[in-house]
Amino acid sequence: MLTLEDCGTILLLESFLGALMISSPALSFILPPRTGEQFSELYVLGPNHMAEDYPFNVKENETYRLYLGVGNHMKSSAYYIIYVKFRNCTEPLPNTTDGTPSPLPALYEYRVIIPDGEVWEISITFSFLSILRLENKCLVKTLSINDAIFAVNKPAVKDVNDTGYYYQLFVELWIYNVESGSFEFHNRFVGIWLNITDS
DSSP, X not given: OOOHHHHHHHHHHHHHHHHHHHHHHHHHHHSOOOOOOOEEEEEEEOTTSSSSOOOOEEOBTOEEEEEEEEEEESSSOEEEEEEEEXXXXXXXXXXXXXXXXXXXXXXXXXXXXXXXXXXXXXXXXXXXXXXXXXXXXXXXXXXXXXXXXXXXXXXXXXXXXXXXXXXXXXXXXXXXXXXXXXXXXXXXEEEEEEEEOOO
């Protein structure tokens, strides 16, 4: 048997639900819709267009191919810069913990506007044009990226296991921030390790 107090509670609940149903269309104009996760993807594929068979043991005057790609899932078109950089083992990579890029200069860059949901991909070639070896040291003097030549002068010593001279070719993703009116490091980078072998 319902009491007067139970009837009051039911009436209050029905009033609340009715108010929600009436106000829900109006709330959609005030509250932003849920858009899902917004992100960009950055990847490097090997010469067979797969995530394998990356060049590793490299030699002077041989050309190597990679595929570089960016996917936009930012819920709107995005303007990106992709910087190609080269480092030896002692030089800094980007720091994803504090969101700072590597201080190394970019050797090559791509600028591209990608619509939401689209992927941009391009082939990139590189070769080592001049390498100097002295006892247990190696100096990469010049590097070619897509036929553009760069004087890099990067030294390296043999690693502790005496297995090679290690370098890294890597790319950083930057995105244009409309609010600040400038490009910002997008906290994404990817690279491949390279071992300069004896010719």
